[in-house]
Amino acid sequence: MTSLVPLQPTSAPAAYDPATLAVLAAMEQAAEEHLDAIRPHNTKRGYANDWRLWEEFHGWLAERTGHPLALTDVTKGTLVGFVIWLDTVKIAAPNSIDRRITGVTVTARAQGVDVPRAVTEAARKALKPLKLDPDRIARGRGKAPAATPEQLRQMYAAAPAGLAGLRDRALWLMAFGIAGRSAEVSALRTDGIVLVSEGLAVHVPSVKQRPPRDVVVAYGKNPDTCPVRAWLTWKAAAGLTSGPAFRPVSVHGHLGTEGLSPSGCQEIISRSAERAGVAVRLTGHSMRAGFITTSRKAGKREEKIRAQSGHAANSPVFWGYIQEADRWVDAASEDIGL
Template sequence: MSDSAELVPHQGAAPAVYDPATLAVLAAMEQVAEEHLDAIRPHNTKRGYANDWALWAEFHDWLAERNGHQLPLTAVTKGTLVGFVTWLDVIKLAAPNSIDRRITGVTVTARAQGVEVPKQATEAARQALKPMKADPERLARGRGKAAAVTPEQLQRMHAAAPASLAGIRDRALWLMAFAIAGRSAEVAALRADGITHVSQGLDVHVPSVKGRPARDVVVAYGKNPDTCPVRAWLTWRAAAGITAGPAFLPISVHGALGSDGLSPSACREIIARSAERAGIAVRLTGHSMRAGFITVSRKAGKREEKIRAQSGHAANSPVFWGYIQEADRWADAASDDIGI
């Protein structure tokens, strides 16, 4: 028998049974292999996986708000993964390719934590994703920054808001998001006792979110009562009877107030739903309020440092300066009044 033939295992052999010492060595080699793969994995990939896992956690919070039970993040099953795909599509309005990457990120991260993710779970998630990849409207998602809301659109959203406690809350929420140029996570983190009514309007403390520094901003009375964030907040505060705790609360279908604050995803849902109800053609997101404030404030002639203080952008933020450039496009245009 040749040396090479000895390398071919006998086809009828029973599975090897390893002694404890061998098993320990194999386990150690598995650990070393995982550490090596993690070390050579690109930084952007690691950051992407971290973002995927953060979304997975947000999805679980969203589920808990609706069924009253918090599932562990390690519950990566056929049901939760398919639900995650649907949530990303319907609630987050994510592009199909982005959803596909999220599935991979959650799966890889869970397995790195020792979770055994069933193959049928990832197969079912991608099966649910398949028709989304054939939808042109879904494929067009994510190709551009959020549309900046305009004062006219805010007025339409006000007119379309229902005459109910939920309608009063929704109006106060998206007007506050606009007035503080707030991220959805910041709006969700606002506290009633951090919003002080003064003669000129509101002093608002925007809490630290995701490592970003907290900031204190002022919100002046608006000239139009329908879109005045100060009046909207005072109306909501009185209607809900809140003086402390989360600024914005969930409301049941029967009109009962919850005690826990809204999640960032719930804030985004309220904004998107309000815009859709008003028949606004462009898709408005939580970021639309932030972008809209910067654009409108700049067009009104406000200084960059004042706008940045309100929005919390860094001085060298390319996103911020992109909004400023867009707002300034027609201000003293290079082609205007040059003798042609």
């Protein structure tokens, strides 16, 4: 009868000699470098943004405990805490949280941190009931609320001091001024934003097979909501001459070299609105919607607005914004003898 217990080796396997260990270590390093090289650039940027959120979570945690933890402390407690923080503080969608878990884990392991499988399993166990909640699933979906100039002034007043605050102000005002998608704001280049006498001439690069466009952003009458002044202030403070227009700023005020990812741009806008106490949750798309509705209410022509936003002439989304802006113009219930 065949035994279900495997035969045991008669002796323990021999230990690897130093030369073999050196070759194996070199192969491990080469494998990591190859995998990093073939990883898509957007994925790398996404992981970098996940790690910045991990850093922000640790700063938030340190404020409440009075004791900072090392970023390399990726344990069951910290990763589950990260999930809860993303859900309750950042109001993130469950699928977004799932991606953050992966980004933090991959980045930590790339730094040589041992992240046991049990740790990530615990984080996803904490995430599981969130994925069953319809209200949480709906986060980030549906029509984005349109930002208003009043809300932008609220955000301006509440922006933090320092380089990060200058960056944040310039980012959301530029997004509003060009009626830009978050991916377009992320793709903006410093040398593509040129100062002219009337304001800024901005080249909006092609993203996701959409055609590029060249738009103009005029000086604003209110300094607190003027995209031109905000951009020039950020550019000078950051010493930008070329490369990405908007970049990460560390908690210590150090400027990064890579551009912010689209999700990073979105989160700056949402976080800034939340900090300012804006009653609705603004998203990256709120700046785009806000420009179209605000411009229309100011009496701007449809073709001018479409040239700024890049919408097609028959875009139902664009005409939905126009209808919203025109809702109270010559309303059907107005002046009918009631």
